[in-house]
Amino acid sequence: MAIPKKVLKQVQERDQYCWHCGREDDLVPHHRKNRGMGGSKLLDNVQNLMMVCAEYNGEMESHAGVAASARGWGHKVPAWETTDGPVFDCVAFRWWVLLPNGWKVMVKDLELF
Numbered sequence: 001m002a003i004p005k006k007v008l009k010q011v012q013e014r015d016q017y018c019w020h021c022g023r024e025d026d027l028v029p030h031h032r033k034n035r036g037m038g039g040s041k042l043l044d045n046v047q048n049l050m051m052v053c054a055e056y057n058g059e060m061e062s063h064a065g066v067a068a069s070a071r072g073w074g075h076k077v078p079a080w081e082t083t084d085g086p087v088f089d090c091v092a093f094r095w096w097v098l099l100p101n102g103w104k105v106m107v108k109d110l111e112l113f
């Protein structure tokens, strides 16, 4: 099931490089909260999507260790949690919160969470 073009464009404009390694090419949209079998259109939203390189996207699914790190950084979110939690930019070394309007705001105070 394809992500709506308007949503994908917003995510691509917000995320200029892979959140994990910083590369700017070979980027794919990654669902922080997995759509699961069949997939839910509700999870095709800007807060749940982030651009990452195809390599990292694959590793999050195939390596338990990478998946665990991804959860710690908010790149992967369990089904029972919300997607308004902080996301770590491993390149800029900063935490952000993804907003429903397609923007992101930096988390300046780590004690907030």
Ligand SMILES: [Zn+2]
Binding pocket: 018, 019, 020, 021, 022, 023, 052, 053, 054, 055, 056
């Ligand atoms: Zn990457």
